[in-house]
Amino acid sequence: MHTYALGRPAADRFRSRWSLALGLLLSTALSLAALLAGPPADAESPRNMCPEGSFCVWPETGFGGQPRDLALRTTGIEQCTTLETGWEALSFANNTGHPVTVYQDPHCDEEADFDTHPTGSQTPQAGYVARAIKVWSH
Structure with missing residues (x-):
């Protein structure tokens, strides 16, 4: 019987890291898009x-x-x-x-x-x- 040091198979650790990286990438992309769009155009007061x-x-x-x-x-x-x-x-x-x-x-x-x-x-x-x-x- 084999035991793993982290308690999860290597494939599960890879999927978990991939999900985290994808989430960070999407979050960064959305933040950058909002920043580049700038504030909404205000009508003249x-x-x-x-x-x-x-x-x-x-x-x-x-x-x-x-x-x-x-x-x-x-x-x-x-x-x-x-x-x-x-x-x-x-x-x-x-x-x-x-x-x-x-x-x-x-x-x-x-x-x-x-x-x-x-x-x-x-x-x-x-x-x-x-x-x-x-x-x-x-």
Whole structure:
């Protein structure tokens, strides 16, 4: 009767080493592929797409679709400004330098949903369709 020092036949030790080497090789290849792919391409941030002094709106969540900007120079302070007829916003960015209240109602009626957003804020997904805004002086 023969006994082996490691308690396993040579063929089993070879298969075990081969499996370990193959696993390390696959792991290294996947890590290298991920490293070479680099980080995911980021879309331009809404702040960069929204000019200074403007409140920008997008028709889709996640800042998707063609943006429109409401410039502070054309928007009255503390006055309800309705978005263009037929235009509804699902995401927006405030780059006005002032707090902005966003209203679901096109006439800024507070019976519908509304929220005030500080300057520099970005909202990729509004909880309601925005139809009007009011820019505050403070």
